[in-house]
Amino acid sequence: MIINHNFYMKLALDEAWKYQGFTYPNPAVGCAILSPSREILAVEAHHRSGEAHAEVNALKSAYYKLTNDAYILSLETSADIHAYLINNHNNMFNNCSLYTTLEPCSHYGKTPSCASLISELSFKDVYVGSYDTNKKAQNGNTILQKNGVKVVSEILHNECENLLFPFKKFLEGRFVFFKWAQRLNATTDDGIISSHESRVDVHKMRDVCDLLVIGGNSVRVDRPTLDARLVDGKAPDILIISRDKEFDRNIPLFNVKNRKVFVEDNFSKLSEYKNIMIEGTSKMYELSREYVDLYLCYLAPTFGGSSGFDNINDKFDILNVRQADEDIIMWMKRI
Amino acid sequence: MIINHNFYMKLALDEAWKYQGFTYPNPAVGCAILSPSREILAVEAHHRSGEAHAEVNALKSAYYKLTNDAYILSLETSADIHAYLINNHNNMFNNCSLYTTLEPCSHYGKTPSCASLISELSFKDVYVGSYDTNKKAQNGNTILQKNGVKVVSEILHNECENLLFPFKKFLEGRFVFFKWAQRLNATTDDGIISSHESRVDVHKMRDVCDLLVIGGNSVRVDRPTLDARLVDGKAPDILIISRDKEFDRNIPLFNVKNRKVFVEDNFSKLSEYKNIMIEGTSKMYELSREYVDLYLCYLAPTFGGSSGFDNINDKFDILNVRQADEDIIMWMKRI
Numbered sequence: 001m002i003i004n005h006n007f008y009m010k011l012a013l014d015e016a017w018k019y020q021g022f023t024y025p026n027p028a029v030g031c032a033i034l035s036p037s038r039e040i041l042a043v044e045a046h047h048r049s050g051e052a053h054a055e056v057n058a059l060k061s062a063y064y065k066l067t068n069d070a071y072i073l074s075l076e077t078s079a080d081i082h083a084y085l086i087n088n089h090n091n092m093f094n095n096c097s098l099y100t101t102l103e104p105c106s107h108y109g110k111t112p113s114c115a116s117l118i119s120e121l122s123f124k125d126v127y128v129g130s131y132d133t134n135k136k137a138q139n140g141n142t143i144l145q146k147n148g149v150k151v152v153s154e155i156l157h158n159e160c161e162n163l164l165f166p167f168k169k170f171l172e173g174r175f176v177f178f179k180w181a182q183r184l185n186a187t188t189d190d191g192i193i194s195s196h197e198s199r200v201d202v203h204k205m206r207d208v209c210d211l212l213v214i215g216g217n218s219v220r221v222d223r224p225t226l227d228a229r230l231v232d233g234k235a236p237d238i239l240i241i242s243r244d245k246e247f248d249r250n251i252p253l254f255n256v257k258n259r260k261v262f263v264e265d266n267f268s269k270l271s272e273y274k275n276i277m278i279e280g281t282s283k284m285y286e287l288s289r290e291y292v293d294l295y296l297c298y299l300a301p302t303f304g305g306s307s308g309f310d311n312i313n314d315k316f317d318i319l320n321v322r323q324a325d326e327d328i329i330m331w332m333k334r335i
Numbered sequence: 336m337i338i339n340h341n342f343y344m345k346l347a348l349d350e351a352w353k354y355q356g357f358t359y360p361n362p363a364v365g366c367a368i369l370s371p372s373r374e375i376l377a378v379e380a381h382h383r384s385g386e387a388h389a390e391v392n393a394l395k396s397a398y399y400k401l402t403n404d405a406y407i408l409s410l411e412t413s414a415d416i417h418a419y420l421i422n423n424h425n426n427m428f429n430n431c432s433l434y435t436t437l438e439p440c441s442h443y444g445k446t447p448s449c450a451s452l453i454s455e456l457s458f459k460d461v462y463v464g465s466y467d468t469n470k471k472a473q474n475g476n477t478i479l480q481k482n483g484v485k486v487v488s489e490i491l492h493n494e495c496e497n498l499l500f501p502f503k504k505f506l507e508g509r510f511v512f513f514k515w516a517q518r519l520n521a522t523t524d525d526g527i528i529s530s531h532e533s534r535v536d537v538h539k540m541r542d543v544c545d546l547l548v549i550g551g552n553s554v555r556v557d558r559p560t561l562d563a564r565l566v567d568g569k570a571p572d573i574l575i576i577s578r579d580k581e582f583d584r585n586i587p588l589f590n591v592k593n594r595k596v597f598v599e600d601n602f603s604k605l606s607e608y609k610n611i612m613i614e615g616t617s618k619m620y621e622l623s624r625e626y627v628d629l630y631l632c633y634l635a636p637t638f639g640g641s642s643g644f645d646n647i648n649d650k651f652d653i654l655n656v657r658q659a660d661e662d663i664i665m666w667m668k669r670i
Contacts, residue, residue, distance in 0.1 A: 001350055001378040003400070015336055037372035043336040065338070184632070184651075185644040186521035297519070299634075301667055303647035309520040312638035316519075321663055323656050328665070332636055 551577025
């Protein structure tokens with residue numbers, strides 16, 4: 001294995017993919033920090049909008065590794081971590097290196113920007129995957145360079161662009177992903193398929209989704225709630241795709257507070273939302289094909305069930321695959 | 336992400352799994368080397384029996400990283416690398432750390448043992464996953480300790496035991512694995528499923544298998560060669576499971592030199608072999624169920640085809656999953 005810039009960027013990328021789908025309306029971002037002697041001090045990611053950026057999370061971990069000062073672990077907000085680092089860094093990051101999948105932000109909001117923080121901590125060099133094209137946050141590279149930090153761009157650029165793809169679609173108007181769970185033999189019926197961890201994952205995504213799309217038949221058969229109770233999250237609005245508009249209104253999804261439920265025979269409601277998850281199997285896959293930007297498959301390593309995907313012809317690029325608990329999670333783009 | 340001993344051992348483990356199935360009759364082993372200041376100098380694996388052990392491959396890479404002396408890259412045999420390191424190490428490995436999934440060998444064969452080499456290079460500490468229970472090679476930990484190297488055992492012990500499982504089965508008598516290729520929708524028909532890289536993988540495994548088992552129907556329909564031509568390897572003996580003993584002898588597999596072909600209606604031939612690959616789909620999966628130690632699935636990220644796995648109920652632990660070229664490769668144990 002070659003241990004080079006790509007290796008460290010890949011660590012940052014893999015960490016970031018663990019949070020893909022949870023960070024909306026922010027992008028998924030990963031960051032690795034290396035000491036001047038090239039020890040890995042931290043590999044962290046952005047977890048959720050409103051929480052610290054990947055760089056700040058990595059600085060927090062690296063600071064703890066270098067000092068064993070557990071106080072920093074008790075700090076939750078970006079502003080608190082930022083202030084603590086500025087007051088206590090003691091030049092420990094002088095000549096360190098930082099790898100980030102996305103150009104550090106230049107945005108001065110509740111805290112100064114990541115680019116200014118990295119500059120102030122006297123990093124030697126920053127390796128960047130993708131450029132930030134979001135007007136509010138771009139020019140981080142320029143700030144770093146003005147402050148004497150060497151910037152090397154486009155490390156694993158394609159892979160970092162793949163990570164950023166959902167965010168870029170959101171900036172263009174909306175991001176739509178199709179999520180399904182299946183067994184190894186492609187069945188999707190006969191009870192719970194995914195591990196608990198996978199289901200928690202899905203609830204984290206529902207929590208930040210605007211709209212969840214589902215087929216009428218699934219609603220009638222499964223009688224689902226489709227909320228984010230496993231993470232105490234908010235329930236997204238629901239679009240049920242069905243020609244038959246009649247539903248038993250005792251089905252739990254109709255009785256979740258602060259949620260709109262639409263029953264339509266088409267997808268035009270999608271134009272009113274920005275981050276949309278479609279949950280389904282074979283039939284919904286075909287119906288929604290033209291609207292979907294990415295596919296997310298939870299694959300359980302089991303054989304069982306009796307019906308599921310069939311009669312479809314498609315090919316995907318796997319953007320990321322990882323094992324989580326018992327299952328395999330794959331983000332894919334149709335090609 | 337926590338950067339600790341487990342992190343470095345996991346790097347060694349993941350590298351080793353890339354060569355699982357190719358190293359017979361040796362175990363798959365991975366190794367990482369860190370500088371005294373904790374820079375990752377190398378992560379390498381054992382590739383093939385007769386070639387350098389994982390530790391020697393990692394020392395070769397680390398030496399090159401530290402010296403830029405490309406001469407060592409031209410050395411192929413373990414003996415040559417070993418001798419070159421002994422003559423040229425210049426104490427550069429003093430106080431380095433080494434992570435190895437398996438206790439370093441103590442066997443003095445064509446070269447001195449890995450344990451003695453690591454000792455002679457004055458490593459500070461060695462982190463070991465599994466103990467070597469092979470009588471010829473064990474006691475590496477003792478050699479290291481006698482030479483003043485600190486040894487910490489059982490780092491990610493379960494994961495390292497999983498990596499070693501095929502080798503342990505082989506030592507007990509024989510190792511049998513069931514390999515199949517499928518699409519996302521579990522189909523196995525309708526032409527080539529796997530990427531070129533996946534097929535090269537399979538040929539590397541056939542090259543070191545004693546016996547390849549296949550169903551009579553597959554032979555009649557696919558008319559395969561079942562050799563290791565993609566890697567210029569040797570063709571394994573073939574056991575065709577079929578009640579009907581009549582075959583068109585022009586089917587290529589019957590005309591490969593230096594190979595025995597058996598046609599039987601049972602699996603008793605397995606007792607005469609040590610490293611056995613079964614290739615098949617649904618029917619062979621069920622027939623061979625009681626003989627199989629591990630399952631190897633090449634999953635192509637495509638929908639297509641029309642028939643494949645069905646009517647099976649089983650559950651697996653995923654021992655390793657990785658993306659290779661276009662496909663996903665999973666090693667699994669039935670639970």
